[in-house]
Amino acid sequence: MSLPETAPSLADIRSARDATAGLALRTPLITAPSLSALAGREVLLKLESLQPIGAFKLRGAINAVSRLDHEQKRRGIGCCSTGNHGRAVAYAAARAGIRATICLSALVPDAKVRAIQLLGAEVKRIGNSQDAAQAEIDRLVRSDGLTDIPPFDHPHVIAGQGTIALELLDDRPDLSAIIVPLSGGGLISGIAIAAKALKPDIRIIGVSMDRGAAMHESLMAGRPVDVTEVPSLADSLGGGIGLANRWTFPICRALVDETILVGEEEIYRGMQALFGDQKLVTEGAAAVGPAALIAGKLKLNGPAAMIISGHNVDPDQFLAIAGGQPVKIGDQVIRG
Numbered sequence: 591m592s593l594p595e596t597a598p599s600l601a602d603i604r605s606a607r608d609a610t611a612g613l614a615l616r617t618p619l620i621t622a623p624s625l626s627a628l629a630g631r632e633v634l635l636k637l638e639s640l641q642p643i644g645a646f647k648l649r650g651a652i653n654a655v656s657r658l659d660h661e662q663k664r665r666g667i668g669c670c671s672t673g674n675h676g677r678a679v680a681y682a683a684a685r686a687g688i689r690a691t692i693c694l695s696a697l698v699p700d701a702k703v704r705a706i707q708l709l710g711a712e713v714k715r716i717g718n719s720q721d722a723a724q725a726e727i728d729r730l731v732r733s734d735g736l737t738d739i740p741p742f743d744h745p746h747v748i749a750g751q752g753t754i755a756l757e758l759l760d761d762r763p764d765l766s767a768i769i770v771p772l773s774g775g776g777l778i779s780g781i782a783i784a785a786k787a788l789k790p791d792i793r794i795i796g797v798s799m800d801r802g803a804a805m806h807e808s809l810m811a812g813r814p815v816d817v818t819e820v821p822s823l824a825d826s827l828g829g830g831i832g833l834a835n836r837w838t839f840p841i842c843r844a845l846v847d848e849t850i851l852v853g854e855e856e857i858y859r860g861m862q863a864l865f866g867d868q869k870l871v872t873e874g875a876a877a878v879g880p881a882a883l884i885a886g887k888l889k890l891n892g893p894a895a896m897i898i899s900g901h902n903v904d905p906d907q908f909l910a911i912a913g914g915q916p917v918k919i920g921d922q923v924i925r926g
């Protein structure tokens with residue numbers, strides 16, 4: 591199966607590395623002795639949780655901002671993400687000295703709003719749903735010429751996330767697999783394009799939570815499908831891939847070798863293991879790779895890297911999990 595003509599190439603990803611150098615951190619790749627013992631193969635962790643906003647998403651946002659022309663920069667950028675993408679857009683704008691407007695629904699908790707304001711962005715509270723926030727961004731695009739930076743389905747965003755694979759294969763050319771948390775698929779698409787261009791036989795494995803796994807369901811259906819969003823410890827993996835998806839769906843269909851689903855208890859154990867073994871604070875989305883391995887759902891045949899994608903977790907939730915206490919997600923109680 592072929593890639594869309596406008597999909598980023600290895601050259602685009604190399605150029606994204608130049609554009610993000612000095613702004614995104616070149617993150618460390620560390621060995622995980624306990625996970626390696628469990629796998630019978632060397633397991634390495636790529637610590638994207640150490641990025642300035644606590645997640646990899648600034649790679650894509652910085653690259654997208656670097657491609658704007660003078661007029662687009664003058665008019666500013668925006669998005670309506672409550673999570674790591676919103677922070678990434680705010681951070682990238684501040685570093686480039688341009689204006690960012692983040693539209694959030696009135697339901698978004700104040701702590702998340704403050705985190706985005708602290709990065710220097712203007713926050714607009716609009717309506718009571720994500721749809722209302724998106725409608726406001728669409729209006730600003732039309733009226734003020736603002737550029738909406740999408741969270742995953744855009745070639746410049748995908749190329750930025752792909753810089754992770756360049757670092758991985760520079761550090762460890764012998765990697766046999768890369769295990770990637772999977773939601774909209776910007777992260778895994780960029781990684782897959784770069785890694786397979788450099789090393790065609792490397793395996794690219796996506797891991798999602800077992801309820802509301804939009805890309806997994808879409809790959810099974812052979813076309814982008816809607817999923818019902820269910821509260822999860824891996825909240826950064828929620829949401830759809832867009833029924834009008836242009837890039838990440840075809841790229842995943844062509845280049846992702848396998849998708850694995852993990853349950854809430856498994857994600858809980860993944861977070862607990864990363865803290866217990868490595869003293870790493872991670873959010874649920876970042877722990878799905880370790881979760882799949884611990885659950886016996888991941889078979890490795892050589893050295894493998896797991897993307898530890900972020901650490902933006904509610905402190906009370908994290909402390910409960912680290913201490914082995916039950917946590918409540920929606921109306922579900924999760925125990926390890």
Ligand SMILES: *Cc1c(COP(=O)(O)O)cnc(C)c1O
Binds near residue numbers: 674775
């Ligand atoms: C956004 C995000 C993901 C998933 O990335 P996609 O490009 O949407 O697949 C994984 N982990 C964290 C922490 C994220 O913020």
